[in-house]
Amino acid sequence: MSRALSIGVAAVTAVLLGVAWLGWIPGVTSSTITATALRALALMGLNLIFGVVGMLAFGQAAFMALPAYFAGIMDRMGVPLLIALPLALTMVVLLARAVAEVLVRLPGVYLAVGTLGFGMVVEGLARAFPSWTGGASGLVFEHGRNFGTNVWCAIAVVSLAFGVGCYVWYVRGAVWRRLRAIRHDELAASVLGIDVHREKAKIFTIGSAYSAVGGLLLFHYVGVLIPEDAGVVRSLEQIGTLLLGGAGFLVGPIVGAFLVDWFFVISGYAARYELVIYGATFLLVVMYAPQGVSGLLLRPWKRLAGDKAEKAPVVEIRHSVAAVSSDSRVSGRPCLLLHNVTQSFGGVHALVDISLDVKAGEVFTLVGPNGAGKTTLFNIVSGVLRPTSGRTLLDGVDITDLPVHRRAALIGRSFQTPRLVPELSVLANVVLRVDQLSPKLSEQARQAIALEQLRMFELENLSYLSVAEVGLGQRKLIDIARAAVGNPPIVLLDEPAVGLTSAELMHLSEMIRKLKRQGCAVVIVEHNIEFVSNIADRGIVLDSGREIARGTVRDIMAEESVKAAYFGALS
Amino acid sequence: MNPLTQSLISGLMSGAVYALLAVGLVLAFHTTRVVNLAHGESFAIGGLVAATLADAGLPAYVFAPVAIAASVLFLLAVERFLLRPRRSWPIGNLILVTLAAAFLTRGVLQLAMGVDPLSFPRMFTGAPFRIAGGVLPPQGLALIVIGVTTAVAVTLFLLFTPLGRKLRAVAENPDAAELLGVNVDRARSLAFGIAGALGGLSAVLLVPLVSVDYQAGLGMTLRGFIAAALGGMAPATVILAGLGLGLSEALVTNYAGALAQDPIVFIALIAVAVWQSRKIAFGGTGRA
Numbered sequence: 001m002s003r004a005l006s007i008g009v010a011a012v013t014a015v016l017l018g019v020a021w022l023g024w025i026p027g028v029t030s031s032t033i034t035a036t037a038l039r040a041l042a043l044m045g046l047n048l049i050f051g052v053v054g055m056l057a058f059g060q061a062a063f064m065a066l067p068a069y070f071a072g073i074m075d076r077m078g079v080p081l082l083i084a085l086p087l088a089l090t091m092v093v094l095l096a097r098a099v100a101e102v103l104v105r106l107p108g109v110y111l112a113v114g115t116l117g118f119g120m121v122v123e124g125l126a127r128a129f130p131s132w133t134g135g136a137s138g139l140v141f142e143h144g145r146n147f148g149t150n151v152w153c154a155i156a157v158v159s160l161a162f163g164v165g166c167y168v169w170y171v172r173g174a175v176w177r178r179l180r181a182i183r184h185d186e187l188a189a190s191v192l193g194i195d196v197h198r199e200k201a202k203i204f205t206i207g208s209a210y211s212a213v214g215g216l217l218l219f220h221y222v223g224v225l226i227p228e229d230a231g232v233v234r235s236l237e238q239i240g241t242l243l244l245g246g247a248g249f250l251v252g253p254i255v256g257a258f259l260v261d262w263f264f265v266i267s268g269y270a271a272r273y274e275l276v277i278y279g280a281t282f283l284l285v286v287m288y289a290p291q292g293v294s295g296l297l298l299r300p301w302k303r304l305a306g307d308k309a310e311k312a313p314v315v316e317i318r319h320s321v322a323a324v325s326s327d328s329r330v331s332g333r334p335c336l337l338l339h340n341v342t343q344s345f346g347g348v349h350a351l352v353d354i355s356l357d358v359k360a361g362e363v364f365t366l367v368g369p370n371g372a373g374k375t376t377l378f379n380i381v382s383g384v385l386r387p388t389s390g391r392t393l394l395d396g397v398d399i400t401d402l403p404v405h406r407r408a409a410l411i412g413r414s415f416q417t418p419r420l421v422p423e424l425s426v427l428a429n430v431v432l433r434v435d436q437l438s439p440k441l442s443e444q445a446r447q448a449i450a451l452e453q454l455r456m457f458e459l460e461n462l463s464y465l466s467v468a469e470v471g472l473g474q475r476k477l478i479d480i481a482r483a484a485v486g487n488p489p490i491v492l493l494d495e496p497a498v499g500l501t502s503a504e505l506m507h508l509s510e511m512i513r514k515l516k517r518q519g520c521a522v523v524i525v526e527h528n529i530e531f532v533s534n535i536a537d538r539g540i541v542l543d544s545g546r547e548i549a550r551g552t553v554r555d556i557m558a559e560e561s562v563k564a565a566y567f568g569a570l571s
Numbered sequence: 572m573n574p575l576t577q578s579l580i581s582g583l584m585s586g587a588v589y590a591l592l593a594v595g596l597v598l599a600f601h602t603t604r605v606v607n608l609a610h611g612e613s614f615a616i617g618g619l620v621a622a623t624l625a626d627a628g629l630p631a632y633v634f635a636p637v638a639i640a641a642s643v644l645f646l647l648a649v650e651r652f653l654l655r656p657r658r659s660w661p662i663g664n665l666i667l668v669t670l671a672a673a674f675l676t677r678g679v680l681q682l683a684m685g686v687d688p689l690s691f692p693r694m695f696t697g698a699p700f701r702i703a704g705g706v707l708p709p710q711g712l713a714l715i716v717i718g719v720t721t722a723v724a725v726t727l728f729l730l731f732t733p734l735g736r737k738l739r740a741v742a743e744n745p746d747a748a749e750l751l752g753v754n755v756d757r758a759r760s761l762a763f764g765i766a767g768a769l770g771g772l773s774a775v776l777l778v779p780l781v782s783v784d785y786q787a788g789l790g791m792t793l794r795g796f797i798a799a800a801l802g803g804m805a806p807a808t809v810i811l812a813g814l815g816l817g818l819s820e821a822l823v824t825n826y827a828g829a830l831a832q833d834p835i836v837f838i839a840l841i842a843v844a845v846w847q848s849r850k851i852a853f854g855g856t857g858r859a
């Protein structure tokens with residue numbers, strides 16, 4: 001989201017809050033504003049975790065209740081408030097960090113269950129130790145009564161504004177791009193060099209800190225905390241509220257919290273229908289307006305302001321990561337070595353005893369029918385899979401045990417279907433790769449490098465288009481240009497020619513020759529034999545995970561066993 | 572009375588319910604790849620409909636089938652009107668659709684049935700059985716026997732009949748199944764229909780022993796899902812997982828008190844989830 005937009009929205013929110021505080025909106029008083037603002041602050045945490053990164057975190061209410069429980073228990077033990085509050089927050093943030101360490105490794109559905117389970121554990125413990133937590137009748141907070149309504153209102157609004165400020169300051173530029181990349185496609189993100197688990201753990205911790213601050217203040221204001229407040233139903237209601245407001249939008253939590261709270265205030269006389277109206281609204285929003293109210297409201301505005309935002313002037317800095325390594329690279333030197341690599345999935349052998357040597361400055365091709373093990377081999381080289389046995393060496397260094405994101409700087413990889421982040425511009429997608437390779441450079445320098453990269457491959461005219469506006473063939477070329485950022489020693493191209501027009505095919509050949517001249521070792525999986533014979537130097541033929549031929553492209557194409565295995569249908 | 576035997580007996584009873592719910596969830600999950608968070612609402616609907624009809628003086632052979640039919644219709648509607656028109660949506664969004672459906676159902680049930688817990692008379696009456704110091708009411712025995720038999724029967728149907736194989740083909744690869752002439756929509760309807768029947772059946776069998784209210788659904792979804800996750804989402808093993816979950820809950824209650832039940836079970840669940848996912852990288856993104 002652009003800056004001007006968020007500032008504008010913040011201003012509108014401030015005006016609305018002012019109007020509400022003056023009592024001009026029916027049913028809204030300064031005490032409802034306080035509760036709403038604190039709820040919105042807590043929801044911002046869920047918005048980061050679930051809205052921005054897309055983790056199905058179904059236990060966030062527990063992170064609101066826990067710090068209040070800790071502070072309340074310490075208060076009963078006689079710890080002064082000024083020590084108890086920060087201590088409780090610290091404990092919860094540390095706990096969130098520990099929980100994140102376990103949970104972010106879980107794939108989607110299991111993360112949902114794990115977080116649901118966490119909420120249930122907290123709720124269960126709160127019930128199980130009534131002497132500490134007050135049990136079902138709740139834990140009472142006395143200190144909140146020392147402040148007047150207006151003081152509380154000021155605390156709540158200032159905290160919310162501070163929370164929004166931190167969010168705007170943190171979630172921008174490289175962080176924003178990285179989070180969108182993770183949300184869209186974790187595998188592609190890690191191949192770009194993003195440590196997906198670490199990023200997700202970080203966001204889970206930050207988000208939980210938001211929930212903790214919001215919850216700590218909210219329960220001190222409300223004055224009582226019951227076990228249900230930590231529980232699953234509350235957490236799921238928060239998801240509903242956030243979706244209503246607009247998940248992923250800065251203002252989504254605020255809009256959602258306000259709408260829901262306001263609705264419950266005005267519907268006070270119709271308490272009987274609360275749940276059914278809430279449920280119906282939730283369902284309608286999920287099905288017909290997945291972007292929530294913010295999405296609906298911001299859409300026309302975005303169309304006006306959104307395009308310009310991306311076109312911030314880029315300072316021309318002749319700085320290129322590409323220059324770093326290419327000079328020292330001698331064509332013909334062995335670059336990628338695979339030693340007796342075998343990969344089994346259960347009893348199925350996807351690859352059996354494959355050895356390879358790919359030299360710098362050559363185009364090496366993997367040929368074979370579907371299921372021959374080509375993509376498996378790519379996954380081993382890029383680190384997505386750890387081979388059952390055998391070693392992978394890069395420039396003489398054993399990288400077999402190196403995780404994906406740590407070898408990503410050395411290996412560029414494009415995918416069969418390009419995995420660009422659809423809501424970012426073409427340029428931002430390339431900057432995403434530069435972000436990982438040169439995190440210390442300024443934003444402008446990184447943009448300049450990305451632009452330079454697109455220019456080098458004659459794609460700069462697409463820079464400011466959104467990915468959706470670009471054709472499939474061009475997306476594949478962009479994906480390849482992105483993989484080649486920083487001129488990595490190895491570039492893996494998975495069926496780059498599929499779906500390309502003849503003009504795009506020529507463009508692709510030119511790109512590959514350029515990579516070759518720069519000393520990259522280019523490994524290609526491709527079914528277009530004419531294209532491969534023209535571009536590749538050497539290759540290997542795989543069938544059912546076994547090598548059946550290797551040598552120069554001319555030689556392997558002539559091989560009888562290759563014809564039998566590969567062109568069987570033709571001959 | 573022997574508290575250990577008694578807790579084993581009640582563990583088997585709740586285990587049978589979890590197994591029924593888990594098999595239904597797994598069926599729906601395998602044909603649509605969606606964890607249906609509205610699944611437990613079929614239990615709440617079945618139980619509340621049965622209780623209302625029983626209260627109106629209808630006999631068991633009327634209210635039990637009608638209640639099960641109501642549960643079936645509910646899940647069929649979820650599949651037909653909520654999920655089917657959105658086949659191309661990302662799984663995460665579809666899960667949220669089912670969550671929203673669960674909330675709406677809860678609201679509707681609250682309006683239609685009130686907030687008080689309801690129950691209805693047992694269908695299987697008579698003197699309770701006494702086994703090694705434990706007491707097992709006939710309704711409880713019926714619950715265990717009918718529940719486990721039905722769950723096993725559905726599993727056998729999946730594994731060994733042509734129709735069951737078609738369902739599993741949809742699970743493996745819907746597009747390929749479609750090409751091979753399997754009607755994917757019909758297979759999904761069938762799966763959700765069976766799931767609804769299992770949910771309704773578990774309510775009809777269990778509710779006379781306890782009670783049910785409008786908010787019972789989500790808790791049942793969770794229990795069923797835990798059993799399903801523990802069993803690795805495979806129909807045969809989730810039955811064992813359901814029974815195991817019921818038994819271990821009962822044992823924890825026996826030795827550590829009822830309040831320790833949720834924390835211990837969920838810690839075990841998280842441990843199992845971590846163990847099962849150790850080989851799945853990147854949110855289960857299958858093919859690279």
